Amino acid sequence: MRVDLLLAKGDFDFQAALPPGSDDLVQDLEVGILLDAMGGGDPFVREVCRRVVLRPLDTPERIRFRQEVVADALAEPTIVQELYATTSRALQEKRGIWGLSSQYPSSILTGAVTQLELFVPHLRHLRALAERAAGSVRSPGLVALLAGLRHDLDDEYFAAISRQLARLRFRDGVVLSAGLGDDNGMVDIVLRSSEATRSRWKERLHLGGRTTYSFVIPPRDEAGGQALAELTNRGVNAVA
Secondary structure: OOOOOOOOOOOOOOOOOOOOOHHHHHHHOOHHHHHHHHHOOOHHHHHHHHHHHOOOOOOHHHHHHHHHHHHHHHHOHHHHHHHHHHHHHHHHHHOOOOOOOOOOHHHHHHHHHHHHHHHHHHHHHHHHHHHHHHHHOOOHHHHHHHHHHHHHOOHHHHHHHHHHHHHHOOOOOOEEEEEEOOOOOEEEEEEEOOOOOOOOHHHHOOOOOOOOOOOOOOOOOHHHHHHHHHHHHHHHOOOO
16 A cells, blocks of 8 residues: 655655755754654654655645645644554564564464464554544545555455465464375475365264375474475465
8 A cells, every 4th residue: 555645646765865965954954953853752753854854845736735744734633643653553563573584484474474463453443543534634645545544454355364364374284285296206285275175073083984094293203293394384385
């Protein structure tokens, strides 16, 4: 989703080089005092303000667009503050999650799923905020942002993501299919849905005959456990 509060079309490039002489301008006009006030003690906001202030707009249309967003923010400061606070909380919680930096696909996947599960309540809060504030803003920038939140974060989205996250927890185990290569090694490993291969309740209770073949790795078989873990990693790698 594009936020588009600084420009009506196109993202503001925060990585672009500042105009020549920017540092001299900041020093000569003591712009740092202004930036400190704009940042309000938040280093990230201050840096954003520095890059925006030092790259002024050059058309009346762009100036008008941004000033209308500012007018909305001044009239309804709680809306903008809550949008920023919700996003900041989500990103702060994300930093405490392990797994994404791991070299093992299963750990990467676990970390990613945990991260998405953590984001869901924050996304619900953003949608609730967008619904509550929809009639309170007038600027094209904020109107479009709140409309996008309501559209993209609808009930269908949350139902779909809940189903997918539940599947990716693999509570019924990881189900893979594979073929045999020319050297009898495994090829074409594909992750499958566990629902289609779920055993019958009689089989789980060891009542009656089995409809599938299986084997059990002894608890002390470290080599077998490692081989199974490697196979699982190969199977979930694409999803991770």
